[in-house]
Amino acid sequence: MAGNGRLTTHVLDTTHGRPAADMQVELMMVHGDHMHRLFSGATNADGRLDQPLLDGDHFQLGTYELHFHAGAYFEGLGLPGDKPFLDVVPVRFIMSEAAHYHVPLLVSPYGFSTYRGS
Template sequence: MAGSARLTTHVLDTTHGKPAAGMRLDLLMVHGDHTHHIWSGHTNADGRVDQPLLEGDRFHLGSYELIFHVGQYFERIGVNLENPFLDTVPVRFTMSEAAHYHVPLLVSPYGYSTYRGS
């Protein structure tokens, strides 16, 4: 896919009012009832990934799942939860046109929200 077609993400820790630096992410492509792993990495100090998750020849239309490892993140930064509520947050979405898809995550230890950003 040519042009500006790409996939990006951004994670904000709403409990502390700051970017979620160092959160592990996994990107999977979904094929019917199975998936295959495409990428793993961590957010930078700004809660973003340094490069688009998909762009250029790596960008393909279809269904994907971004898995945010929020439980590990909150444990690593010292949020001690006796009974953790969230472990991983999977966000499944479909890219149906060659465009910029931005999938932000706003997260706390007890809830999250996401949307198609710009």
């Protein structure tokens, strides 16, 4: 079902208290044991993507997974010490109605949190 839904995200770097600019993000549609990539891009200076991940005729109900490339982001900052504990952070979720889904990620090199925002 396509509809009037919309999917967006943004990433906050909780270690530095700022948006995570230039983090790679991928959106996958999940079909059982298989995934199909729908989007790949990087966050802007506000930690957001320049366009919705899905909207309009591209929006479909189903199971999706966002892949946030946190390890490469933190390595790119040149932080002292060991490599980050986190590498790619997967967030799997189900969109069951045509609505606005906002899936933010709050992330540090060692932990993360997410929720369905508005």
